[in-house]
Amino acid sequence: MKIVIRTFFRLLRAILGPFMLAWEWITAPRGMEREPDAQQRVDEACRQLAIYQFRTCPFCIKVRQAMKRLSLNIELRDARNDPVHRQALQEGGGEVKVPCLRIEEDDGRVTWMYESDRIVAWLEQRFGDVK
Numbered sequence: 001m002k003i004v005i006r007t008f009f010r011l012l013r014a015i016l017g018p019f020m021l022a023w024e025w026i027t028a029p030r031g032m033e034r035e036p037d038a039q040q041r042v043d044e045a046c047r048q049l050a051i052y053q054f055r056t057c058p059f060c061i062k063v064r065q066a067m068k069r070l071s072l073n074i075e076l077r078d079a080r081n082d083p084v085h086r087q088a089l090q091e092g093g094g095e096v097k098v099p100c101l102r103i104e105e106d107d108g109r110v111t112w113m114y115e116s117d118r119i120v121a122w123l124e125q126r127f128g129d130v131k
Helices: 002-026 036-046 059-069 084-092 116-127
Strands: 049-053 074-077 100-104 110-114
Touching: 002 059, 036 074, 036 116, 049 059, 049 084, 059 116, 084 100, 084 110, 100 116, 110 116
Parallel strands: 049 074
Antiparallel strands: 049 100, 100 110
């Protein structure tokens, strides 16, 4: 039974995936504009972040749209097709669940944040009003 359900969702994703990606492209928000030095500070802070994602996951699309709106250059890591990233997500975060934001602190600590609403809220709080 589990294989039937898994096959059904793979088929559904294969059919709907291209439409979801097209919709993401069509509805892409304009990025916020910052002064060059402010954007440079944001880009530097984003080097400590990574998003583990699946390309056609609707919750990952939501996070990518927030990244575009906030003009964030965060590394995207494909946890579906890249076994290295998938293993890192499993070992570091504890489960292969996307989206997941990996936050590396200045002191070397790493935080793994799951759930799209929580990730978007954190990104908006951290980068929404950078001057």
